[in-house]
Amino acid sequence: MTDRLSGRSGCPINLTLEVLGDRWSLIVIRDMMFGNRRHFRELLGQSEEGIASNILADRLKRLVALGVLSRQDDPTHKQKAVYSLTDKGIELLPLLVQMGAWGRRHLPTTPELAIRQQLMEDGGPALVADFMAELRHLHLGTPLPVGHDPVLPRLRAAYEAELARREG
Amino acid sequence: MTDRLSGRSGCPINLTLEVLGDRWSLIVIRDMMFGNRRHFRELLGQSEEGIASNILADRLKRLVALGVLSRQDDPTHKQKAVYSLTDKGIELLPLLVQMGAWGRRHLPTTPELAIRQQLMEDGGPALVADFMAELRHLHLGTPLPVGHDPVLPRLRAAYEAELARREG
DNA sequence: TTCAACCGATTGTATTTTGCAAGCAGTTAT
DNA sequence: ATAACTGCTTGCAAAATACAATCGGTTGAA
Structure with a gap:
């Protein structure tokens, strides 16, 4: 992800807001970090705040596209996906x-x-x-x-x- | 502002997101801090990103209500308002x-x-x-x-x- | 005293985002 | 066989956002 998201500005703070400036993205990242949640259902059901499944799906897709998360197939279950923080996300x-x-x-x-x-x-x-x-x-x-x-x-x-x- | 905004959770990160988790609030605060902009029109016209006037009005009202900003009448101009950061905002x-x-x-x-x-x-x-x-x-x-x-x-x-x- | 520029907003409308409930097809364990 | 579970989608209502025009009042200069 090296290109501008929307044409607002190249200010570091603004760019970060374009990536993370919503009510849910950082909640997902928080739960992955502090709660070690790695699967869709874990993130969906065990959070204090109760994110909706369509919003969660959208945020996961978006954060993967932005390089903050990555997604792998779970070898133990053909339908399971494992989400991981990238280094960008860990930072x-x-x-x-x-x-x-x-x-x-x-x-x-x-x-x-x-x-x-x-x-x-x-x-x-x-x-x-x-x-x-x-x-x-x-x-x-x-x-x-x-x-x-x-x-x-x-x-x-x-x-x-x-x-x-x-x-x- | 001591009460919960919405009924999500009392997690410090979540509460901060409920206050600041949108695309514009922190842009306004950034411009007040780094650009020393204190008036409505300054914040409206001189920002890189081009916030809409109704959004700006809403955010200013909201941030004042939340105790992050304060609003005073400008003694030099009966119609001017001066917005200031509170200590909460400065932090x-x-x-x-x-x-x-x-x-x-x-x-x-x-x-x-x-x-x-x-x-x-x-x-x-x-x-x-x-x-x-x-x-x-x-x-x-x-x-x-x-x-x-x-x-x-x-x-x-x-x-x-x-x-x-x-x-x- | 007229008048244009400026003041912090508000209004109306179109578009996008969010929230909520239900459900999908496929997989796994019993 | 079947019930529970997997990530994720759909349909629809409500809310937030974006954009343009404009408001009533104030100010400073002509």
Whole structure:
């Protein structure tokens, strides 16, 4: 994808908005990153927000065309498709963290959903880099750095601890 | 603005998308920050992308209602309105910088528009902090730190230097 | 005092995007 | 045989967006 999408302008911020400036694209990417959802039905049914199936199909097709995601056939099931983040997609992580940071500070977030965000912020750029390395492993097959301490379980643990704290 | 917008979810990323997840809101904020545009007509006519007047009116109203912008009467002209960034709005700068960084790396940007972005990236968090202090001065009247080296002129100079380099 | 330029919007209309519910043909596990 | 599941499509209503024209009021210069 090297060509202009619409004829608005070549401003970096505008171009990013033309790719991601809607209500659902980044939700899909968020769920792929933080929820490790790789299949259509997973993305469809297990999200907090409830995307419609036609919208999801459209966004997946679009993001694949734009080079943010890729799509492979699942070898274990002739009808299953596996969606992966490309490197271009993985590099959206810092943007998502910034969005979450602003939302956490300025909008009425739910505590058990905000805790993951806080963990990402507290971990700083090093944690973001670790998570990106982990995503490259999960989505691109890149080997993990030696001594890598997995990030996704840490995020899940923080979420469940907060949930337990609030319930119990 | 402390209440949920729509009933989607309390996830920080989702809430931010509900506020800013469209093609124009962040364009308006970008022009207010980097172009120092404070009036309706300035925002309408001088942007690269050409927003429609009804959309602009809607976004301004909406962003004011959400506490990202504020609106004051211009004392020099009974019909003029001055739009300002609130602190909530100014704190979107790191998000815009991240968006620009991703766009510059992965999308076909125009060199003279990308140069400002590169300057922001090269300056790192310190430059972003300086710029935020400057925005607080321009929009909220906060005193500038002693020894402050203005950022907007630096950005403009970089833009014009790149423009001259490419023309001459 | 006239008048053209400018002010922040609004109106009307056409087009596009979104949201929702139902359903498709093919695949798999029981 | 069949029921559950796969990614994805269809039809239709509602909402958002785009475009052009224009509004009533203000201002500055002739």
